[in-house]
Amino acid sequence: MKIYDEARLRLAHLQTRRHFLKSFSAGMGGAALSTMIGPSAFAASVPGVDPDPLAPKAPHFAPRAKHVIFLHMAGAPSQLELFDYKPLLERLNGQQAPESLLDGKRFAFIRGIPKMLGPQATFEQHGHSGAWISNHLPHFSTVADEVSFLKAMHTDEFNHAPAQLFMYTGSPRLGRPSLGSWAMYGLGSENQNLPGFVVLISGAAGPSAGASVYGSGFLPTVYQGIQCRSDGDPVLFLSDPDGVPRDLRKASIEAINEINRQQYEETQDPEILTRISQYELAFRMQMSVPEAMDIQAEPDYIHQEYGTAPGEVSFGNNCLLARRLVERGVRFVQLFHWGWDSHGAGESEALTHGFVDRCKETDQAMTALIVDLKRRGLLEDTLIVWGGEFGRTPMLENRSGQDNPFVGRDHHSDVYTMWMAGGGVKGGYTHGETDEIGYQAVSGRTHVHDLQATILNQLGFDHTKLTFPFQGRDFRLTDVSGNVIREILA
Amino acid sequence: MITPRFAKWNLIGVVLSLVLVYFWIDPVGSAVEWQRFFGRFHSAYAHLPIGFLILALALSILRAVGWMKDGDNAISITLVLASWAGLQAVMAGSWLGQMGGYPEDILFLHKMMGYSVTVLAAALLYARYVYERRVVLSMWGVTLVLLTIGSDLGGQITHGPGYVTEYAPSLARNLLGHPDPMSTRFETGAPDSVRVYDGIIAPIFAEKCVSCHGPNRERGSLRLHTKEAIGNHDGDEPLIVAGSPEESLLIKRISLPDGHEDQMPPAQDAKPISHADVELLKWWISEGASFEQTIADAEMPYGITTILQAYGLGAIRRGVFSLNIAMPDTSLISALRMTGVRVTALAENEPFLEVQCETGSCLNEPSMRELSAHIISIDFGASDATDEDIAALSHFPNLTRLDISRTEIDGSRLDVLADMKYLSYLNLYGSSVNDAALDHIAQIPNIAAVYLWQTAATSEGVERLRIQLPEAEIDFGN
Numbered sequence: 001m002k003i004y005d006e007a008r009l010r011l012a013h014l015q016t017r018r019h020f021l022k023s024f025s026a027g028m029g030g031a032a033l034s035t036m037i038g039p040s041a042f043a044a045s046v047p048g049v050d051p052d053p054l055a056p057k058a059p060h061f062a063p064r065a066k067h068v069i070f071l072h073m074a075g076a077p078s079q080l081e082l083f084d085y086k087p088l089l090e091r092l093n094g095q096q097a098p099e100s101l102l103d104g105k106r107f108a109f110i111r112g113i114p115k116m117l118g119p120q121a122t123f124e125q126h127g128h129s130g131a132w133i134s135n136h137l138p139h140f141s142t143v144a145d146e147v148s149f150l151k152a153m154h155t156d157e158f159n160h161a162p163a164q165l166f167m168y169t170g171s172p173r174l175g176r177p178s179l180g181s182w183a184m185y186g187l188g189s190e191n192q193n194l195p196g197f198v199v200l201i202s203g204a205a206g207p208s209a210g211a212s213v214y215g216s217g218f219l220p221t222v223y224q225g226i227q228c229r230s231d232g233d234p235v236l237f238l239s240d241p242d243g244v245p246r247d248l249r250k251a252s253i254e255a256i257n258e259i260n261r262q263q264y265e266e267t268q269d270p271e272i273l274t275r276i277s278q279y280e281l282a283f284r285m286q287m288s289v290p291e292a293m294d295i296q297a298e299p300d301y302i303h304q305e306y307g308t309a310p311g312e313v314s315f316g317n318n319c320l321l322a323r324r325l326v327e328r329g330v331r332f333v334q335l336f337h338w339g340w341d342s343h344g345a346g347e348s349e350a351l352t353h354g355f356v357d358r359c360k361e362t363d364q365a366m367t368a369l370i371v372d373l374k375r376r377g378l379l380e381d382t383l384i385v386w387g388g389e390f391g392r393t394p395m396l397e398n399r400s401g402q403d404n405p406f407v408g409r410d411h412h413s414d415v416y417t418m419w420m421a422g423g424g425v426k427g428g429y430t431h432g433e434t435d436e437i438g439y440q441a442v443s444g445r446t447h448v449h450d451l452q453a454t455i456l457n458q459l460g461f462d463h464t465k466l467t468f469p470f471q472g473r474d475f476r477l478t479d480v481s482g483n484v485i486r487e488i489l490a
Numbered sequence: 491m492i493t494p495r496f497a498k499w500n501l502i503g504v505v506l507s508l509v510l511v512y513f514w515i516d517p518v519g520s521a522v523e524w525q526r527f528f529g530r531f532h533s534a535y536a537h538l539p540i541g542f543l544i545l546a547l548a549l550s551i552l553r554a555v556g557w558m559k560d561g562d563n564a565i566s567i568t569l570v571l572a573s574w575a576g577l578q579a580v581m582a583g584s585w586l587g588q589m590g591g592y593p594e595d596i597l598f599l600h601k602m603m604g605y606s607v608t609v610l611a612a613a614l615l616y617a618r619y620v621y622e623r624r625v626v627l628s629m630w631g632v633t634l635v636l637l638t639i640g641s642d643l644g645g646q647i648t649h650g651p652g653y654v655t656e657y658a659p660s661l662a663r664n665l666l667g668h669p670d671p672m673s674t675r676f677e678t679g680a681p682d683s684v685r686v687y688d689g690i691i692a693p694i695f696a697e698k699c700v701s702c703h704g705p706n707r708e709r710g711s712l713r714l715h716t717k718e719a720i721g722n723h724d725g726d727e728p729l730i731v732a733g734s735p736e737e738s739l740l741i742k743r744i745s746l747p748d749g750h751e752d753q754m755p756p757a758q759d760a761k762p763i764s765h766a767d768v769e770l771l772k773w774w775i776s777e778g779a780s781f782e783q784t785i786a787d788a789e790m791p792y793g794i795t796t797i798l799q800a801y802g803l804g805a806i807r808r809g810v811f812s813l814n815i816a817m818p819d820t821s822l823i824s825a826l827r828m829t830g831v832r833v834t835a836l837a838e839n840e841p842f843l844e845v846q847c848e849t850g851s852c853l854n855e856p857s858m859r860e861l862s863a864h865i866i867s868i869d870f871g872a873s874d875a876t877d878e879d880i881a882a883l884s885h886f887p888n889l890t891r892l893d894i895s896r897t898e899i900d901g902s903r904l905d906v907l908a909d910m911k912y913l914s915y916l917n918l919y920g921s922s923v924n925d926a927a928l929d930h931i932a933q934i935p936n937i938a939a940v941y942l943w944q945t946a947a948t949s950e951g952v953e954r955l956r957i958q959l960p961e962a963e964i965d966f967g968n
Contacts, residue, residue: 058835062811062842190834375967377895377917377941460837486792 003472008268053222053270054196054277056188059460064424064489065383066190067326068183068455069333071319071366072167074207075160075341076388077358078409079417080438081351084151085123085132088436089394093118097395101439108158108411109343109399116437117396117407120351129428136359139367145428146370146379147421148488152432152441155390155448158413160341163389164209167448169217170477177217177468179452180332182477183459184223186466191329193288195226195281198330200318203338203361214334218470222274225334228321229313234293238286246286253279292328295320305368316365323372326382337362340388343397344408351407370421383423383458385451391416394437415441418451423458426490449482457484492566494619497612504573504612508580508605515584517598518706529585536579536604536644540637542572543611547630569615576608590702590709591755592647600647603640607633678803681785687717689785690798691774698755698763717781732779735772744768766797809936810866810888810912815841818864825857842866844891850875853882866912867891877903889913895941896920901927908933919943919967925951932958943967 080086095116102113121134127144157163162172169176177185180197189196199214207213214225228234240249257276264272295303295317296310308316315337322333339358341349348354366386373379392409415434421427432444453463456477463482467474521529546568552558553565583604587597610633617626645653675697677689695714701707704715712729713719723729731737744763746753755763773794777783785798786806795803818841823833832846844867845858852858858865862885870879871893880899883889884906890913901923907913913934918927924946931940932955940959942952943966952966 056834058838058840061837062840063837190832375941375943375965376919377893377915377939377965380915380939 006469006472009270052277053220053273054184054189054192054281056190057186059186060462060465061460063381063458063460065381065422065458067331067333067378067382068180068423068459069322069326069369069382069384070179070335071362071384071386072164072207072334072336073340073358073362073386073388074164074203074205074336074338076163076390076392076411076416077340078342078351078355078392079151079415080119080392080394080409081121081355082134082137082359083132083149083417083419084434084438085134086119086394086434086436086438089116089438090118092116092437101395106158107393110393110395110397110410114393114395114397114410116394117409120355120407127428129430131428131430136356137363139363143367143370143421146374147419147427147429148425149430150387150418150420150432150444150446150451150485150488151415151430152434152443152445153387153391153416153418153448153451154441154445155413155416158390158411160207160389160411161209163411163413164207164213167389167451168209168213170449170452170479174212175217176475177219177223177477178212178214178225179455179477180214180225180334181216181219181223182456182466183332185219185468186456186461187331187459189329190331191288192281193284194292194325194328194330195228195285196331197223197225197334198325198332199225199227199334199336200321201227201336201338202313202315202318203336205338207336207338218475219468220270220274222277225332228289228293234289235285238282238289240286249286250283253283288328292324293321295324298324302372305364305372307364307368314365315362316368319365319369323369323376323378326373326378327376342392342408343399343410344404344406345399347406349406349408351409353406373422379422381423383425383455384421385418385455386420387418388416394439412439415439415445420454420488424490425458426488429488431485431487444487446485447481449478450485452477453482454485454488458489491563492570492615494616497566497616497619500570500573501609501612501616504577505609507577508608511577511581511584512605515581515588517584517587519588521585521588525585526589529582529587529589532579532582532586533644533648535575535582538575539572539579539607539611540641542568542575543607543633543637546572546614547634550630566615566618569611569618573608573612573615576604576611580604580608590707592701594701594706596643596646600640600643603636603643606636607640610636672800673802676798676801676803678785678798678801681803681806684785685781686774686777686783686785686788687781690770694763694767694771698767702755730775730779733776735775738775741768741772741775744771766800769793769797810842810890813863813888815863817841818843818861822857822860826855826861829855829857831855831858836866842888845869846871847875848873850879850897853879853885859885862886863888865889867893869893870897871917872896875899877901880904881906883907884909891915891917893917894921898922900924900946901930904930905933907931908935911935914938917941918945919965920945922946925954928952928955931955937962939963939965941965 080089093116097114097116099113119134121136123132123134124141125131126133126141129145131144131149133141133144155163155166157166157172165174165176166172168178168180184196187196197214201207211227214227216222216224226235229236233239240246257279260272260276264276295308298320302320303310306316306320308314308320310317315335318335318337322335325333337358339348339354342351342355344350370379370384373382373384391412391414393412395410397408397410398404415438432446433442434440435442456463456466463476463478463484467476469475546565549558549561549565549568553561580601583601587601610629614626614629614633617629642654676693677684699714702709703712705713711725712723720729725739727739728737729739735741743752743754745768748757773788773791777788785803786808790798790806823843826833826845829852830848831852834844836842836844841864843861843864845852845865846869847853850870850873865886866888867890868883868886872895875894875897877899880894880903883892887910889910892907892913892915895917896919899921901918901921904923904927907916907930914936916931916934916937916939919941920943922945923942925948928947928951931937937959938961940955940962942964947966949966952964956964
């Protein structure tokens with residue numbers, strides 16, 4: 001896009017509020033006219049803006065995955081208690097970390113010379129692939145041969161909010177579109193009655209970076225993630241107010257949209273298109289979302305497999321919802337489950353207590369999700385991604401410096417484990433290796449931008465070409481880096 | 491003073507010396523150490539006669555236009571120097587050539603140019619005393635042409651073909667016949683018919699190895715110029731271990747570090763082999779070191795694809811993608827969408843479509859039938875599709891994916907799938923297909939995944955199907 005086009009776009013943005021008010025004062029007069037003009041009259045005249053932003057679009061090349069379910073373990077689970085088995089660390093337990101290990105390193109909380117901390121779990125090899133999985137994940141161990149482990153992931157950030165932003169927007173600072181928004185921008189929505197990008201949150205808190213991790217940044221806001229709830233109204237403020245029948249609602253939305261269309265023709269502001277399609281989507285969603293979100297409709301054995309708790313907010317419910325949404329054509333389902341920040345300062349964040357609880361909350365449901373998608377033939381084109389925003393140190397964190405009955409680990413950005421399953425990713429494969437204490441990568445090091453490039457690749461995109469013009473240059477999710485992790489692709 | 495007599499004897503002396511050099515320095519012989527040392531100065535010596543000749547020409551022109559009154563003798567002295575400097579360059583060049591690693595045909599031409607220019611320098615001196623100006627002028631013309639060609643050949647030998655013209659305007663480059671070397675090095679244009687060995691491996695051997703290990707020379711009793719020569723190699727260690735590049739002597743020797751005395755090609759002789767070439771040779775060996783396998787038939791890891799794309803390899807399309815199908819008619823797609831069928835294009839610039847139907851009757855829509863070659867995926871999931879509807883699938887021969895899950899069908903008409911050679915995914919979960927239908931599924935030639943959870947099929951039937959289709963993933967929900 002030329003700078004001139006962008007200037008026009010910016011102008012349209014600036015004009016919005018003023019013209020909106022003007023249009024209100026002018027009243028409803030133009031509505032009748034715009035019904036006669038009809039939708040075909042307002043084809044996009046701003047480059048890069050689609051008149052129907054949610055219409056399905058073709059990716060760059062034949063995709064391997066049509067859906068993504070991202071299971072984000074917010075707070076960053078310890079890889080050393082789950083997948084990255086380090087017998088040497090067990091022997092070093094309680095010894096002081098050598099200074100050479102700490103030279104030039106910065107940690108979020110560790111100061112001075114910490115002690116090493118052995119694995120707070122027992123490990124066994126599972127499946128034909130012989131993947132090491134700890135006793136905290138007894139269910140997940142049974143599907144070891146379905147997943148590809150990335151054992152040497154690394155990120156640029158060691159605090160939760162920036163690292164989460166980095167994971168989803170490719171930048172540690174606010175303002176960039178999230179992974180799901182990019183997918184929506186590139187692919188549109190398969191199901192016109194449901195949002196294409198749904199966010200499901202469980203645990204004691206939401207992601208610390210807030211809604212920006214599923215926001216649309218500088219992309220049109222129609223591409224942002226929509227948070228759905230498994231309890232009460234699935235989408236807040238979606239139901240009709242008391243005393244407003246559905247046909248009246250329909251008539252008023254139609255009238256508002258006609259006014260908005262006329263306004264769009266005048267100002268060419270793409271945000272008006274977003275508003276129109278959101279009103280329309282919201283109206284359709286009033287019917288379809290409650291149906292999709294009603295997990296009570298599932299048979300008992302499904303509830304048992306997932307370990308769901310109908311009527312509560314739980315990771316299990318969200319996993320089951322994720323399957324139901326993907327089944328109905330939702331492109332991108334983003335799950336967050338908070339509570340993995342195991343510093344060891346108290347029981348709830350101890351590797352021996354809170355961490356074990358988190359494992360229990362997630363193990364059965366995420367395993368059931370893989371198994372359930374597989375037997376329905378959906379795993380083949382659904383990419384499941386699991387991981388946190390960074391890893392944990394092989395050193396014990398003891399913030400207070402006093403006797404502490406609980407153990408924990410500090411944030412560690414240099415190496416951690418993630419896994420992917422389905423969607424054209426190899427099963428029973430491990431990429432990347434860490435050193436004997438799980439402190440640094442030895443081989444197969446992969447960066448967050450590589451992960452993002454790989455997810456986009458599976459959806460059919462060349463991550464260097466999925467761009468959006470903003471502030472005079474083309475932006476992309478992976479900024480100026482990222483390599484597709486070919487090794488794990490089937 | 492240089493006299494005509496001196497000029498004559500100078501010419502005879504130079505010609506005789508050249509004849510001696512020609513027979514003394516055997517092109518395929520081996521230079522001793524001092525000769526190698528001397529030979530290495532060839533590229534420095536080669537510029538001396540060029541400089542002398544140009545100086546002589548410049549002085550001659552100045553003299554002819556009258557800007558230089560005297561100086562005939564200076565021109566003669568310069569030509570004498572040119573002829574002896576030429577002889578020196580020829581000797582050094584012949585020794586350098588003996589050290590090997592240069593393309594033989596170009597080397598020979600270059601050598602002949604060197605001889606000719608040296609003789610011409612001496613002959614020019616003689617001609618200036620004996621012949622009229624016209625003859626001398628035309629001799630100068632010939633000298634300049636040969637000098638230019640000889641220099642260009644020298645440049646090609648040291649820097650590879652097309653070095654001089656690499657940055658020339660494209661028009662000039664095409665006139666000179668030096669096309670882009672990347673597009674001509676390997677033959678990758680027709681991956682279906684060209685063999686990996688002929689198109690990629692043999693050119694690497696020819697360029698990097700055959701000057702020492704070929705028809706003319708057999709260093710280390712190894713020849714790599716023909717399939718037979720490679721096959722007949724008999725050494726202490728196997729040259730090529732099909733499937734194991736790391737055990738193959740060929741790969742070991744070309745992967746040694748710089749400075750290792752066994753490194754091939756030897757550092758002092760030739761241009762080193764590139765990392766990309768080593769990767770290609772390793773790939774050929776790991777694929778079985780076949781002389782027959784075509785490029786399209788070989789499993790190609792991403793790294794190899796990237797290397798070969800730089801040499802002009804286009805995308806290798808397999809299965810349904812190898813079909814040559816025009817882009818679909820957008821008005822047909824619109825017509826199909828009007829009937830309630832959800833149509834999505836597989837990807838930009840791909841002619842293929844995926845459709846999702848809410849009713850089984852969509853298969854009989856005229857627009858759907860007209861797009862039958864384009865449609866590679868049909869999703870009937872949870873529709874009212876019946877077994878009769880399924881029979882109409884025979885009109886869609888290019889299907890790769892078929893989803894008939896959560897329907898009432900019993901699978902009695904799945905026999906129509908037996909001809910579908912691209913069909914790899916068949917989802918039947920939650921339908922009423924029974925064991926009889928599994929026999930139809932066993933006939934699908936390239937099926938890779940069948941989903942049979944919650945169907946009327948029995949575990950015995952599924953076990954039987956697993957035996958019949960050992961390569962396929964048969965999911966029965968257990």
